[in-house]
Amino acid sequence: MESSRRELIKTTTLALGGLVVGFYVPEKGSSPAWAQGAVPKAPPAPNAFIRIASDESITIFINKLEMGQGVNTSMAQLIAEELECDWQKIQSVSAPVDPVYNHTMMGIQMTGGSTSLASSWEQHRLLGANMREMLRQAAAEVWKVPLDSCQAQKGTIVHTQKGQLTYGQLAEAASRMPLPTRESITLKAAAAYQVIGQSKARVDAADKVNGKAIFGLDVKLPGMLHAIVLHPPFAGAHIKSVDDKKAKATAGVIDVVRMKDRVAVLAKNTFAAIKGRDALAVTWDKKGTDASSSSFLAAFQKAAKGDAPIAETRGLGEKPLLKAKRTIEAEYVLPFLAHAAMEPLNVTINFDGKTCEMWSGHQMPGIDTMRAAQILGIDPSAVTAHTTYVGGSFGRRASKDCDYVAVAAELAKLVKKPLKVTWTREDDMRGGYYRPMALHRVRVGLKDKNLLAWDHRVVCQSIMKGTPFEAMMIKGGIEEAAVEGIAHTPYAFENFRCTQNLVDTPMTTLWWRSVGNTHTAYVMETMIDELAHAFEQDPFVLRRQLLAASPRHLAVLDLLEERSGWKTRDKSGPHAFGVALHQSFGSVVGHVVMVSIVDKMPRVHKVWSAVHCGQVVNPEQAKTQVEGSIVFGLSAALYQEIAVEKGRVQTGNFDTYPVMRIDEMPVVDVAFVASTDAPSGLGEPAVPPIAPAVANAYFALSKKRLRTLPFSKSIQV
Amino acid sequence: MNLTINGKTMTVDIEGDTPLLWALRDELGLTGTKFGCGKALCGACTVHIDGQPVRSCSVPISAAVGKQISTIEGLNDPTSAAVQKAWVENHVPQCGYCQSGQIMSAVALLREKKQPTDSDIDAAMSGNICRCGTYQRIKAAIKQAAGSLT
Ligand code: FES
Ligand code: FES
Numbered sequence: 001m002e003s004s005r006r007e008l009i010k011t012t013t014l015a016l017g018g019l020v021v022g023f024y025v026p027e028k029g030s031s032p033a034w035a036q037g038a039v040p041k042a043p044p045a046p047n048a049f050i051r052i053a054s055d056e057s058i059t060i061f062i063n064k065l066e067m068g069q070g071v072n073t074s075m076a077q078l079i080a081e082e083l084e085c086d087w088q089k090i091q092s093v094s095a096p097v098d099p100v101y102n103h104t105m106m107g108i109q110m111t112g113g114s115t116s117l118a119s120s121w122e123q124h125r126l127l128g129a130n131m132r133e134m135l136r137q138a139a140a141e142v143w144k145v146p147l148d149s150c151q152a153q154k155g156t157i158v159h160t161q162k163g164q165l166t167y168g169q170l171a172e173a174a175s176r177m178p179l180p181t182r183e184s185i186t187l188k189a190a191a192a193y194q195v196i197g198q199s200k201a202r203v204d205a206a207d208k209v210n211g212k213a214i215f216g217l218d219v220k221l222p223g224m225l226h227a228i229v230l231h232p233p234f235a236g237a238h239i240k241s242v243d244d245k246k247a248k249a250t251a252g253v254i255d256v257v258r259m260k261d262r263v264a265v266l267a268k269n270t271f272a273a274i275k276g277r278d279a280l281a282v283t284w285d286k287k288g289t290d291a292s293s294s295s296f297l298a299a300f301q302k303a304a305k306g307d308a309p310i311a312e313t314r315g316l317g318e319k320p321l322l323k324a325k326r327t328i329e330a331e332y333v334l335p336f337l338a339h340a341a342m343e344p345l346n347v348t349i350n351f352d353g354k355t356c357e358m359w360s361g362h363q364m365p366g367i368d369t370m371r372a373a374q375i376l377g378i379d380p381s382a383v384t385a386h387t388t389y390v391g392g393s394f395g396r397r398a399s400k401d402c403d404y405v406a407v408a409a410e411l412a413k414l415v416k417k418p419l420k421v422t423w424t425r426e427d428d429m430r431g432g433y434y435r436p437m438a439l440h441r442v443r444v445g446l447k448d449k450n451l452l453a454w455d456h457r458v459v460c461q462s463i464m465k466g467t468p469f470e471a472m473m474i475k476g477g478i479e480e481a482a483v484e485g486i487a488h489t490p491y492a493f494e495n496f497r498c499t500q501n502l503v504d505t506p507m508t509t510l511w512w513r514s515v516g517n518t519h520t521a522y523v524m525e526t527m528i529d530e531l532a533h534a535f536e537q538d539p540f541v542l543r544r545q546l547l548a549a550s551p552r553h554l555a556v557l558d559l560l561e562e563r564s565g566w567k568t569r570d571k572s573g574p575h576a577f578g579v580a581l582h583q584s585f586g587s588v589v590g591h592v593v594m595v596s597i598v599d600k601m602p603r604v605h606k607v608w609s610a611v612h613c614g615q616v617v618n619p620e621q622a623k624t625q626v627e628g629s630i631v632f633g634l635s636a637a638l639y640q641e642i643a644v645e646k647g648r649v650q651t652g653n654f655d656t657y658p659v660m661r662i663d664e665m666p667v668v669d670v671a672f673v674a675s676t677d678a679p680s681g682l683g684e685p686a687v688p689p690i691a692p693a694v695a696n697a698y699f700a701l702s703k704k705r706l707r708t709l710p711f712s713k714s715i716q717v
Numbered sequence: 718m719n720l721t722i723n724g725k726t727m728t729v730d731i732e733g734d735t736p737l738l739w740a741l742r743d744e745l746g747l748t749g750t751k752f753g754c755g756k757a758l759c760g761a762c763t764v765h766i767d768g769q770p771v772r773s774c775s776v777p778i779s780a781a782v783g784k785q786i787s788t789i790e791g792l793n794d795p796t797s798a799a800v801q802k803a804w805v806e807n808h809v810p811q812c813g814y815c816q817s818g819q820i821m822s823a824v825a826l827l828r829e830k831k832q833p834t835d836s837d838i839d840a841a842m843s844g845n846i847c848r849c850g851t852y853q854r855i856k857a858a859i860k861q862a863a864g865s866l867t
Contacts, residue, residue: 068812068849205805208813211749211789215814218748226743251732269743270752271735342753342761342814342848391751391814392848425754620808624854628811631850654758654846663839665852 046131046179048100049124050079052171056155058085060092063101064111064120065363066204067341067393068628069683070621071116073202075124077617078117081188081195082128084152085167092203094387097365109366112398112511114585114681117617121678125187133180138173139165190615190676199620204389216388219348219359221418225254225266227411228273230280231427232261234647235506238285239263246279256280257414264411270422289647291506296644297333299503300439300459304331308457308499309477311487315495318455324445328530332442334519334709335641337435337512338428340657343391345423345431347408353416355382358408361390363397371402375409394632395511396433400467403432403508426652434642435512436461437505438482438519442527449535453495458483458520462502463509477502481511485520485582485688490553491528491546506647513632514684517584521688522637522695525580526705529696539579539696540566552612555673556581556590560610563671564592575605578697580689585681587613589626591689593666595697600715602698604634604666609686611670614677622682623670629686630668635660637691639710720781722747723791733779738762740778741788749789749817753846760845763818764788770825772844789817797824799865803858811849819845823859832863 051059060079064071072092080087095101101109104119132152139157140147142165150157158164190196207213232238242263244256252272257264265276321327349358349372356376362368365385373380390397399405408421423431439459445452460482464473473480478487478500487498512518528546532539540561547553560579561567569577574596581590594606609626616622639658643650651657695706706714720727720737722745729735729744736755741747741764750773753761757775764773765787792801800823803809810816819842826833826841833841838859847855 068810070811199808201805202808202810204813205808205810208810208816209801209804209820210792211747211817213813214748215751217752218742220746220748252735269731269735269739271739271743272732274755340848342751342759342812342846344752389814390812392812394848422752425756624808624811624849624851627853628850631852632848653756654754655756659846659848660850660852661843661846662852662855663843665856668853 046127046134047175048098049095049127050083050131052167054168054171056086056089056166056168058083058090058167060090061095061101062092063095063109064116065361065387065390065393065397066092066094067111067361067363067390067397069116069625070202070618071111072204073200074117074617074621075120076203077195077198077200078120078124079128081193082125083132084154086155087195087200089155090203097369097385102366108364110364110398112363112395114587114683114685116683117679118586118681122187126182126185129185129187130180131174133185134174134177135167135170137177138170142170142173196615196617197619199618202621213389215343215391216348216360217343217346217391217422219388219420221348221350224348224418224420225415226268226270226273227264227266227419227421228270228277228424229259229407229411229421229427230263230265230277230282231431233284234289234291235432235508236289237261240283240285243281246281247276250276250279252276257411259410259414262407266415266419274424287646289506291644291647293335293644296437296505297439299505300333300437303459303501303503304439304441304457306501308501311478311483311498311500313497314493316453317495317497318443318453320453320495321443321445321455324447324452326446326534328442328444328446328527328534330442330527330530330705330707332440332523332707334438334522336437336507336644337518337636337640338642338651338657339394339396339433339512340429340659341390341392341394341396344425344428345396345404346421347405348418348420349408349412350418351376351409351412351416354378355384356409356412357384357386358405359386359388360405361393361397362387363393364402368402368405371405372409375406376413394513395515398511399433400469400510425654429652429657430649432508433510434507435518436463436482436509440519440523442523444527444531446534449537451493451531454493454497456486456498457500458486458498459501459503460516460519461505461507461509463511463515465502481516483520484516485584486524489524490550490583492549493546507644513629514584514687517582517684517688518636521580521582521584522692522709525582525689525692526695529578529580529692529699530705543581552588552673553581553583556588556610556612559671559673560590560592560608563610563669564608566592576697576700578693578695578700580692580696582685582688584685584688587611587680587682587685589686589689591630591686591693593690593693593697595694595701597698597701601638602694602711603664604694607666607668607690609668609670610673611682611686612673612675613682613685614675614679616672617679619672622672625682626670626686627668629684630690631660631665633687633690634694637694637709637711639712641710641713718778718782720778720786721784722786723788729778731778734777737764737773737776737778737781737786741773747788747790751814751817753815753818758846759815760818760822761815763821763845765821765825768825768828770822789821792820792824796827796862796866799862800824800827800858803862803865807854807858807861809851809854809858811851815845815847815849819847819855823855823862826859827863827866831867833859
């Protein structure tokens with residue numbers, strides 16, 4: 001074992017910065033670089049993640065996609081905590097594709113599910129500790145002194161008599177030291193943290209304020225052509241004929257390439273390619289389909305009346321509804337939503353007929369590699385995927401079938417020249433892959449101040465069906481992601497039933513920042529508010545009663561009530577307050593909002609957020625995730641909907657898919673429940689409770705429940 | 718066609734109706750200016766023409782000839798430095814994709830108004846979308862930069 005691990009550690013001279021230790025060379029006979037489906041052995045050799053150069057620079061290979069959530073900084077902090085290095089010397093780069101970088105829980109190389117810190121918490125601290133120990137061992141050997149007498153301090157190993165050696169000086173020798181055993185490492189206790197819990201400036205900030213950061217769309221290869229693709233106008237459309245005469249005559253256009261159900265225009269710059277595409281005359285086998293937003297609604301409503309598998313039953317289920325004195329019945333409709341990340345989809349790809357290199361903001365680089373290889377008809381080991389910075393993802397870059405990589409690979413196979421394949425905003429918005437539409441029917445039976453029963457039907461389109469995750473994620477006809485937050489809700493309902501129908505539409509669905517919680521929390525938290533009103537009870541008090549067995553929720557409620565001054569809030573002015581909380585990805589987030597009505601619409605002036613996400617690794621960055629989630633969730637709740645007519649997505653750009661702007665930004669106050677528990681997710685969990693908190697405040701002002709999203713739709717009609 | 722960009726004359730051999738954005742990005746290698754919508758809706762492509770913030774996706778190069786164009790790569794005055802420093806210190810960028818445009822809008826604002834009010838900031842910055850939701854920090858950073866420049 002020892003010696004095979006030592007095999008892992010090679011020294012390689014690279015052009016950058018002299019002797020570099022820790023260049024990762026796969027073990028002989030180990031799975032090839034593209035292998036996916038294995039949880040990495042713990043702990044992996046530190047040199048796969050950490051390189052120390054003779055100039056003292058420390059490069060951390062980040063095996064998650066930096067999409068704004070700050071992993072390039074926070075994951076480096078985990079390593080730095082144990083490495084005892086100089087933080088200023090750290091730089092982070094995206095890891096290549098290799099099984100050593102696989103997700104410690106999911107077994108593939110991926111970013112998602114708000115798990116980056118949670119899944120790396122032990123692994124990355126161990127990586128830092130192992131590297132530190134190897135550096136100490138190296139110093140002990142050089143000095144011929146006992147290991148115990150060598151201390152690691154800020155990038156050096158010190159000895160009272162011998163003086164000090166820097167990590168850069170020791171790196172080469174350290175690479176030959178045996179990997180410490182797990183038992184020999186004691187990770188620091190929380191009280192000793194010096195890097196974890198500090199708001200370190202983002203390591204990528206400098207390059208993101210001077211235009212130097214290279215995003216996928218910024219990659220440039222010698223001789224590269226710019227491709228714009230005419231995509232099918234709706235799923236299942238096939239090309240009947242193409243007249244590309246005008247397109248080819250467009251200045252700057254180099255070629256027009258017929259793909260399977262697409263046509264690509266290659267040009268010397270993106271604009272020429274767009275113009276060329278506009279000049280194409282393509283006829284499709286059908287003009288449209290009868291799929292539309294209203295046909296989806298009819299299908300969902302029909303399904304809601306039929307039978308459905310049960311996701312969870314408690315007590316007597318829905319039966320006590322018969323004895324209810326009063327029943328609240330509500331139907332909610334939530335639309336398809338696009339991710340609309342700021343950087344439209346793109347892939348830069350170079351396939352020479354034998355090998356392929358591609359550059360993109362890969363969220364699942366190993367899977368993307370395999371998909372490209374499959375399309376190109378080459379071995380995955382002949383594909384090299386480079387992960388660049390990405391202008392947001394919100395789930396879109398974790399495409400379940402690698403759709404945009406597949407398009408690029410299909411074109412690269414035909415063209416065999418360096419290509420940048422760019423999606424325009426409209427292509428990105430209409431290119432399929434949406435948060436599924438959802439319809440909820442809730443019946444709540446009350447008798448005096450008692451909740452008799454809660455019956456909850458979720459009608460939704462599956463995300464997982466037809467993906468490799470289907471077997472794992474759909475059980476007994478129930479898609480966990482469609483009912484998460486309702487089935488197995490922490491609210492202590494005595495009699496409860498949650499049922500679910502999955503309805504197919506021609507739309508492609510995908511995880512969208514916080515997945516099913518985006519609709520389930522909205523319904524649950526507005527209904528809880530309705531219950532509080534029915535009982536004439538304070539919504540904090542009601543929630544505390546129902547959550548008495550959930551300490552994290554209670555801690556969040558306490559902190560939120562205190563921070564927001566809920567008990568002494570001013571009820572006299574033009575403002576009203578609303579509250580909601582929700583648990584997702586292991587974290588509990590509650591928001592209190594202060595809202596008024598401006599031009600009929602709710603205007604949010606202030607948000608207080610209380611968060612329980614375990615140990616906070618970088619408090620300022622953690623706050624940015626909450627602030628950003630509020631903007632993300634509010635934008636959707638206020639304005640967003642993917643509208644479909646005759647099979648075609650109508651919504652195309654930010655005029656019809658508005659995003660909140662700075663003048664609508666509330667003041668956000670974020671507080672964390674102090675905790676040294678292992679970190680849980682934070683990229684997503686602050687999204688679900690914002691919309692219901694606002695809807696609850698809006699009710700306080702208007703006495704109207706907003707049951708159709710976006711609010712603009714409920715309010716303007 | 719000759720364009721004056723960041724004080725230098727640069728030549729592009731493309732159609733005059735090509736938006737400045739694509740000339741910068743694809744022909745001149747100035748990729749700090751970003752493509753977000755192509756329709757003057759998001760502000761990701763904001764540059765300065767003769768000191769004014771404009772959406773480069775909606776300005777044909779023919780209309781930019783003979784004017785002073787500056788991009789994020791060319792920022793080098795004290796106002797810009799103060800803005801960039803405040804951006805880093807306030808943890809503004811998340812994905813960072815919108816930030817070149819945000820910074821170009823903010824620098825133009827601060828050159829115009831030394832001490833912008835909240836509504837000045839709203840007016841100057843509401844053409845710039847940030848999908849990551851960094852608005853609160855953008856406001857704070859602009860105020861910090863303004864404070865440091867007095
Ligand atoms: S790309 Fe120019 S405003 Fe959006
Ligand atoms: S920082 Fe990501 S869009 Fe603004």
